[in-house]
Amino acid sequence: MKILHTADWHIGKKLHKHSLHPDFDLFIDWLCQCIAENKVEVLLVSGDVFDLANPSSEARQQYFKALMKLKRLDCKIILTGGNHDSPAMLNAPQEVLRELDIHIIGGLPDEISECIIPIKNKENQTELLVAALPYLRDADLRTASQGNSYEDRLDALRKGIKQTFLDAAEFCETEYPGSPTIAMGHLFAAGAETSESERDIQIGNQAAFNALQFGKYFNYIALGHIHKPQRVNAQTPTFYSGSPIPLSFSERSNKNRILLLDTETGWEPQNIEIPVFRKLLKITGTLEILQQKLLELQARDGLASLIEIELKEANFDSNKIYELDQLVDNFKVEGYEIVKHRATFENKISGSGELYEQKQQLEDLQPxxxxxxxxxxxxxxxxxxxxxxxxxxxxxxxxxxxxxx
Missing domain, CATH: 1.10.287 (Helix Hairpins)
Known part of the structure; x- marks a missing residue:
């Protein structure tokens, strides 16, 4: 059986107010082709389907269109909620989508059995189990008796995550003895490399979960939440597939991928690199260097490359700030768009220069x-x-x- 692992779609994402709607459409078209070529039977999406808990009508429409495109491939789809998702919103069409063999687990249900999805073969025999565990929120994991100190809370979160995965393993082992099992999860594993686009999770990421505590029961663990593709140190193959498209300029060098499992050959996944649909460029330097680098850009087709510019000078000069604004306003090269610019000065002074820099970065700050x-x-x-x-x-x-x- 062939299974494909992806995560962190972040439908509705805007990068410096620039919509990534067309990027996701191109990814889905490519994904459908990949599923057909590799004869994939199960698609796993490990959380953060949407970028916002209350997505726009355009984002919701794009989501349902993507599901319908994928469903035409006769592929079972299992999708879990992430920390960006609203469990209630994802679960709303749950019953209807289940009739189409699309399984949605938006939030942790009251019974762990509701997270266990048997995958049957053509003979209607259970060939594989998927423990589809969504993002585990504080309210899912803590009780009033577990204390209120900072360390108590961290300890309760870690124990709660561990217990939830143990409960899922115990149910699978009891009800489906001997069946190979994949677990899905959306969490921050200790040691994982993050990027600036990833919202802090579970008390500022300090409740990082030690993946060795997943145990040995699961054959493969399909994780979401971290956007950089990577393997996690655990007792069983455990991977972040990463996001399919770059979601911040800090992710511009990521090699975005999906992971393909073939249960007939083992549980080590095959990397399938996703094409680059849009380039993200970061240009830094003095005003002269910026001017030169922008002049060197050649017109290109396809989705516009997005550019982030940072002026770096030794001493504050208000004329340089004005010239930077003029450079950005007058920039016109087909296939490129400057979406952010700012100025930094090595020898800072209090006053307009400092205020200018703060104004440029305020919109990027999280609460x-x-x-x-x-x-x-x-x-x-x-x-x-x-x-x-x-x-x-x-x-x-x-x-x-x-x-x-």
Whole structure:
């Protein structure tokens, strides 16, 4: 049986206000071709289907169109929710999609058995099990009796993740003894490399889960949440497929891929590299260097390459800032678009230059970034700082949850 592992689609994502809608359409068209060529029977999508908990109508339409394209290939689809997704929104069409052999697990259900999906062969025999575990939220894992200190919360989160995977393994072993099993998960594994586009998870990523605690039961663990493709140190093959398209300029050098499993040959996946649909370019240097590099760009077809520009000068000069703005405003090369520019000066001074830099970067800050800067300015001990960050993350999670309702 052939199984394909992907994750972190982030439908509806905008990169510096530039929609990645066409990028995802091209990926889905390519994915359908790949599934057909490799005769894939099961498609796993390990969380973060959408970029926002309350996606736009355009993003929802793109999602359903993608599912229908994939369904025409007679491929079973199993999709789980991530930390960006609303469990309620994903689960809403759950019953209808199940009739089309599309299984959605938006959030952790009351019974672990609801996460276990048997995959049957042509003889209607169970050939494989998939433990489709979604992103595990604080509310899924903690109880009131587990304490309220910072360390208690971290410990409860780690134990909760471990227990959920153990419960899934125990159910599979009891109800389907001897059946090979794949687990899906959406979490931050200790040691994984992250990028700037990945929202902090479970108290600022400090509750990183040790993947060795997954145990030996599962034959393969298909993870989502980390956008850079990578293997995780565990007792069984455990991989992040990564996102199919770059979601930030820090991901521009990632080799985006999907992972293909063939159970007849083993549980080590084959990497299938995804074509580059759009280039992300970051250009840095003095004003003269920026001008030269922009002049060297040649017109190109296809999706426009997006450019991020950073002016770097030794001393503050307001004329340089004006010239940078003019350079960006007058830039016109077919197949390229400047989506962000900023100026930094080695010898900073307080005043307009500093304000200019802050203005350029404010839109890129996440709520936790702003709060972290505020906490850093306070004269508090380390334990108090941790408690403040923990409390803020709880409030932030409540806000996200309220938006999902």
């Amino acid at each position: 936790l970034d702003v709060f972290q800067k505020l906490v850093d300015k306070q004269e508090e001990d380390e334990d108090t700082r941790k408690e403040l960050l923990s409390a803020f993350n709880e409030i932030l999670e409540e806000v996200h949850q309220s938006k999902r309702v």
